[in-house]
Amino acid sequence: MDAHPQAFDACLKEALAQTREWVPRWLDKLHATLKEKELSARHSNDKQSLVEARTALDTHRDLMASRFIEALADAVGNALPGTDVQPRVAKTVSFDELELMGDDQVQETVELARVQQVVSMTVDHEIVELTARLCTTLGMQVVNVEANPLRADVVVGALMKTLKGLNLAPAVRSRWLQTGAIPLGNELQGLYTRLSAMLDRQGIEAAGYAVIQSPDARPGGGDSTLGRRTNAPQEEALGTETLLTLDHLHQLLVGNLEQPDDESQRHPGTLGTSNAMVRTLASEVVSLMLKQISTDERLLRPLREMLQDMKPALLQVARTDPRFFADRENPARRLLDAITEHSLAYTHEQDRGYATFSRHVRGIIDALQKPGADLADRFPGLLQNFNRSQTEAMAPEQVQARGLAVKTLVRVEQRNLLAERVAAEFRSRNDFNRAPGVVRRFLTGPWAQVVAQARLEVSNATGLNTSEVPSMRYTDILPDLLWSSQLALASLNRPRLVKIIPGVLRTLRDGLDSIDYPREQTEAFFQTLMGLHEAAYKTQRAEPLQDAQPSVQGEFDVEPWMQPAEARDTGFMDDAFPESHPETHPSFVDTQPMQRDWVQLKAELAAQPVSDLSVGTWVDMWQEGQAVRCQITWASPHGTLFLFSGANGRSLSMTRRGLDRLIEQDKLRVVADHGVVNEALDEVTRQAWLNSIKTDGI
Known part of the structure; x- marks a missing residue:
């Protein structure tokens, strides 16, 4: 149009x-x-x-x-x-x-x-x-x-x-x-x-309105209930109570509704806890919160039904501690958070670990339903036992694998960040821009990784200054490599060319082997480089030749590079979803000049909206037509790498750009980026907000 x-x-x-x-x-x-x-x-x-x-x-x-x-x-x-x-x-x-x-x-x-x-x-x-x-x-x-x-x-x-x-x-x-x-x-x-x-x-017609696809429509034919909240109107789901207004809820949270009464005067430590208004509002918040959780179809129905059995205990807590649900450190709130958090891991009752998890939840509720005046004292112990049971449910080898993945990803990010600085050092050389584009891309791509890895290894092992270590030989070859790749210069000094070629090629091979860089990825570069050397050797001119105009192309990867072993140790997503990620290794084949300057393109990429998912977020990822429920369990310090863990214990990693790519392709959808209890309380607040609008005054 x-x-x-x-x-x-x-x-x-x-x-x-x-x-x-x-x-x-x-x-x-x-x-x-x-x-x-x-x-x-x-x-x-x-x-x-x-x-x-x-x-x-x-x-x-x-x-x-x-x-x-x-x-x-x-x-x-x-x-x-x-x-x-x-x-x-x-x-x-x-x-x-x-x-x-x-x-x-x-x-x-x-x-x-x-x-x-x-x-x-x-x-x-x-x-x-x-x-x-x-x-x-x-x-x-x-x-x-x-x-x-x-x-x-x-x-x-x-x-x-x-x-x-x-x-x-x-x-x-x-x-x-x-x-x-x-x-x-x-x-x-x-x-x-x-x-x-x-x-x-002016002849401007009206555009049409889109037909919103129902949440049941999922790519790949996965379970239609995954990541779905109820479609019922929230006003109906939460009821039509009008007592709880936004002002009342606010006063409850800040404590302004509490007034001393006869009992509080006899027991100063219970100021306002017997106030009827406070107890009534707190009870209504608990009831609305649990009603919202009961409609949250991200949780399996049996779990939602069991959580409703916690209502009597939570109402009793609200009578003695009216703002417990607002205190994230309160044992009752923490227990409810922990149960709902782990509940998001399961999408089917047949999922591995669900039966054991369900029995633990049932045992907690049974313990809370026992009569006695010590109810508030039971929550800390139940919370501790629940957390311990979830830790013990993970096999030792899974714990070790996850620890190895985190350690590896930290190292990958360190090397890639250092490689960016190394690449910047290369670009600042006076002889860098005169080299062919294929050489420049090689230097700011894999060779920057080689130098960064060498510097990290020696620095971590000995603490020596990087200027004093043997890894400097990887940078010492730069003058010879850049000079030999320029036909106009190298053809004027054939003896020097013959002398330096073996050492340059040997050092390049050694460096790439030190990071286990796939040789097939750089074969085109070596063929091109040797072709440049051969042409310079065969050329004999009295006047210097003009080198071909270097191609203009991005000279470094836009996302972190991993060694093959690192990718295996971290379950890198290139292996899991090859169709979702283009090749992450640099391309060294000379290409046509880009239409836009690389700096401009990088700025545009940086300005685009990117994922802002925090640790703890649950997502559904589509693999082979099925949704896999995972949680972000770790993010690198600089936010370039993410580690996901599934209920089956498998760990997967991906780059930030890979994460954005899956979101754009609708192959990754957020199930919960806030706690279930947090969202339920937000809905309670919305209901109070609606009640406030309906009233003439507060």
Whole structure:
């Protein structure tokens, strides 16, 4: 589909021009509505707050209009497709974020959510039409909501930014937002209608909406439930409780709801634990958390059912320690985290180790269900036993293999990072750029690995300075190698050429053998080099010859190189998924010049989004048409290499670029990058957020 950038730019220009008309009109409507409410208010407190809101609007009206228009222009510019600073108004707030927020931030979050909901409902039809046409102007065949920089959340975000800059009293700001939400939606409704009509007159048709593939559709025909959460609406999954609001949950987390009562006065160490409000809210959080876990289809059904049997014990803990679920070090929270974490390893009840794991979980629940006043004291011992059982479940040879893999990957990263510095040393030589491209690529590829390996071995063994070790012979041949590869120079001094060739070739062979570099990978290089030497020997000219223009090509690998033995020890993914990775060894065959400078290309690659997966993340990788559940158990210090471990004990490694490649090809999907309990608590927070929007006040 052809793009129409002129129509897109004209639409945005017209939208910003119209803000100078509808923003003052919206403020007039806000003022009139406040006046009407003031006249009809029955209670003096309501009337007084409305008077204050209207008076403040009279005072700030002109400043409000100018700043809102300015903020809208900035917000729309930042939200343009392709910009690096596109604003993202969060649809909700996470559990961890809520605990760190102040009361004003919580109130602002709720106010923002309410305004966005009202405005979005008002402009629902009009924004769909405008977005579809704007996507067409950008050459998109399928609608992308984020491509519309005029969407409602951008406008509401600009409004909130403007209000924060006016230093208003929270009560005044709340009145303006509550009263002005519907008029704002009406103004945007009209704006979107006019802009859509404008694009329609220019012949811009609406792009289509994509049909979202259901989670059951998996490449390769793997298990359809792998990595899948429930499709049921979350509001239904969590119930319709309205007691838990965002403010109440926040106050519970920071401890502001606790009040001393008769029992706490008799027992100072139990301040607030008998407070009915605290106990009720804590119990509701636990209930909602477990209900969310019960719908999480990443866990096998029998495990989800067993976890629900923990509810009585967790509710009892909540009565004595209302915020245990927010304390990651609390034994009860840690036990729940550990069980759900290990549960992600199994995708079928027939998986190896599942039966033993299931028995351990059942034993924990049975122990928690026994009556007694020592319930809280049982969790530390149960946690310790569970962790020990998981460690013992791994065979000794698997533990050794994993340790060897980690040690090997550390060495690989060290060598590759040093090889990059060695390659930079080579490039800084005055005679480097005059050499043919095939020689330059060899030096900054495998030969940099040879020098780096030699320096590491001697440094680790003796601690000597690298300038004093025998490995310097690998760099001592550089002048002869670079000189002999230049036909114009080497042909002028045949005796020197004959003298140095045997030593250069012998040193090159020895160096490559020292790192077990496959000879077949460098055979083309040696043939080319010997061809250059032969041509120089046979050429006799009085005047120096001009060497052929060196080819321009990347001179070093973009991802770490491994020795064959290292690849075997780490289960390198080139062996597991050869179709997913091109050859990682450098190519030394002379090729046509690249269309773009290598430095520019490398910068573009660095700017592309890359994987940002942390240790502990569970993923599904597709191998031979089946999904294999693995966990990232180790990442190298510089983030260039990753080690994965499966429930079957097998370890696999890959480079960062290899990981990105699998993600791009949809052969690797993240199952869980946060703990199951963390995500359940985030969903509890979202439910509290929704409850807050539904209420008139908190």
